[in-house]
Amino acid sequence: MKAMIRLAHFSDLHYASATLTEVDRCFSFAVDAAIARGVDCAVISGDSTDHALEVHAPAVEALARNVRRLAEHCPVLMLQGTFSHEPPGALNLFRLLGGRFRVHVADRLQQVALMEDGCWRPSPGWRFEQAPAGVRALFSCVPTVNKAIVAAAVGATEAAEAVGEQLTALLQGYAPANEAARAAGVPTIGVSHGTVYGCVTEHGVPMAGFDHEFTTGSLFGSAAQAFLLGHIHKHQSWEQGGRMIAYAGSIGRLHYGEQGDKGFLVWDVAPESAGFELVATPARRTIEITFDGMPDLEQLRQLAQANDVAGAFVRVRWVAPEEDRHGVDRSAIQAILGAAAEVKLEGSVIPVVRTRAAGISQQASVAAKIATWARLTDVRPEPLLACLEALQTRAPEGIASTIMKWAIEAQSPIPGAAGADADPRPRPPPTQKTCRYSSKRLDPQKAHATLKGCSL
Ligand SMILES: [Mn+2]
Numbered sequence: 001m002k003a004m005i006r007l008a009h010f011s012d013l014h015y016a017s018a019t020l021t022e023v024d025r026c027f028s029f030a031v032d033a034a035i036a037r038g039v040d041c042a043v044i045s046g047d048s049t050d051h052a053l054e055v056h057a058p059a060v061e062a063l064a065r066n067v068r069r070l071a072e073h074c075p076v077l078m079l080q081g082t083f084s085h086e087p088p089g090a091l092n093l094f095r096l097l098g099g100r101f102r103v104h105v106a107d108r109l110q111q112v113a114l115m116e117d118g119c120w121r122p123s124p125g126w127r128f129e130q131a132p133a134g135v136r137a138l139f140s141c142v143p144t145v146n147k148a149i150v151a152a153a154v155g156a157t158e159a160a161e162a163v164g165e166q167l168t169a170l171l172q173g174y175a176p177a178n179e180a181a182r183a184a185g186v187p188t189i190g191v192s193h194g195t196v197y198g199c200v201t202e203h204g205v206p207m208a209g210f211d212h213e214f215t216t217g218s219l220f221g222s223a224a225q226a227f228l229l230g231h232i233h234k235h236q237s238w239e240q241g242g243r244m245i246a247y248a249g250s251i252g253r254l255h256y257g258e259q260g261d262k263g264f265l266v267w268d269v270a271p272e273s274a275g276f277e278l279v280a281t282p283a284r285r286t287i288e289i290t291f292d293g294m295p296d297l298e299q300l301r302q303l304a305q306a307n308d309v310a311g312a313f314v315r316v317r318w319v320a321p322e323e324d325r326h327g328v329d330r331s332a333i334q335a336i337l338g339a340a341a342e343v344k345l346e347g348s349v350i351p352v353v354r355t356r357a358a359g360i361s362q363q364a365s366v367a368a369k370i371a372t373w374a375r376l377t378d379v380r381p382e383p384l385l386a387c388l389e390a391l392q393t394r395a396p397e398g399i400a401s402t403i404m405k406w407a408i409e410a411q412s413p414i415p416g417a418a419g420a421d422a423d424p425r426p427r428p429p430p431t432q433k434t435c436r437y438s439s440k441r442l443d444p445q446k447a448h449a450t451l452k453g454c455s456l
Helices: 020-036 058-073 092-096 147-154 156-183 216-220 297-306 322-327 330-336 352-356 366-376 382-393 396-409 432-441 444-453
Strands: 005-010 041-044 076-079 103-106 110-115 120-122 135-142 188-193 226-230 236-240 243-247 263-270 273-280 286-290 313-321 342-350
Touching (some): 005 226, 020 058, 020 263, 020 273, 041 058, 058 076, 058 092, 076 188, 092 103, 103 110, 147 156, 156 188, 156 216, 188 263, 216 236, 216 243, 243 273, 313 322, 330 342, 366 382
Parallel strands (some): 005 041, 041 076, 135 188, 188 226, 226 243, 286 313, 313 342
Antiparallel strands (some): 110 135, 236 243
C-alpha cells in the first residue's frame, strides 16, 4: 500500500464577518486535526468565502492564516466554488502564500499532478494526454461551471440540462488518464463543486431536478477512485465497486435547522480502493422551537428543560393574529432561555384581513385560496378559477381576443366603452384605444341594455 495517499477534504468554509466566529473555530480545529493525522495533502472543494470580501476584512486574514498553516504541513489544493460566494479571482491571493508547500488554485477545468516532491503540475489543457513521470497522485478538477457561458451557447432554457450533459461527457473524458494512472499504481482523485441529482440538503430536502450538474453515474464515469465534492452542506457519500464519492459538508453550522454532524473528511486513497473518516468539528448547536400560534411559556419551559439549551443557539418562532401581536412577552421568553448562547425571536403576524377570511392563509395554492374565499363569501368559484387558469396558461393577447369574441358574438358591449354616452354611472375615463374600438364595432343602442346586466 505504498501508493496510498492520505487527504484532508475540507469544504464550504464560508468565511465572512458574520460567520467568522463559527467557521474559524471549526476550520482551525479541522486544520489542527488534519495535521495531527499526518495527511499528505489538503483539498478545499470550494466556497472558502461566503461572499466578496475586502482585503482588510478580518475573515480574509483568518482564512489565509489557516491555509498557510496547512501549506506549512502539506501541499494544498483550493477549488473555485460558487461565484456568488467566491467571486472569480477571490482565490488568486492564495497562490502567493508562502510555506513549505505550494497552494494550487484550480479555477479552470484541468488535471493536476501532485508530484513526488510535493509540487503541483497542472495540465496545459483540460486534461493530460499522458500524466507526467513522477506523479504521486492525479487530480481531475471541475470547478463551478459558469452556466451563463453555456446559456450564451445553447440558449437559457436548454442551458441547465445542457450543463449536465456536457459535464457527463467531460467526466468521461478523464477516464482514460485515470485508468492509465491506476494501472501504473497512482491514486486518482476527482474534485468538484456542484449538486448531485438525488442528494439531500442540510435541511433534509432531496434535490431531484434535471438542472443539477451531476449524477452519481456521471461522477463514477470519470473513473476516479475518490471523488471529493463541495456545494451541498450536508455530509453524504456513495460507493460503487470500491470507488467513492463524498460531500465533506460545510465546516461549521451556518443555519438553523441543519441536520447531522459538521466536519471534514480524512481520505485514504489507493490506486484501487478509497475510504474516508468524518472528523466532526465543534460546530455550534442549534435548537428550533416553533409554535403554530402564540408562544406558550409553560410549554417553552418544558422544552428548554428537555433540550439542554445551555450554550446552544436557540430560535423561537410563532404566529400571532394582528390584534394579539403585542401580547407576546419577549423578555419572559428570553428569561426561560437564559442559558442559551443566543436567542433569536421571530414572530410573524397574520393581518386582520386574513383572519376574517379564516382558512385562506392555510391554503397552499392561489386556486385553493380563491375557492376558500368564494365559499366564505358565498360566491360561485368556477368563473374565478377559469379566469385564474387563463391567466396562468395563456398569453394576454389570447385572453383579450377571446373576451372580445364572446362580447361580439353575444352582441354585448364592452362595459365602460360602449355605454359611455348612455350610462350615467360614474366610471374612470375610457382610454383612447377603447373608444376607437367601440366606435367601430359596437352599436351604442344595443349596448345600453346589456350593460346593466353585465357581470364582468
Ligand atoms: Mn457552499
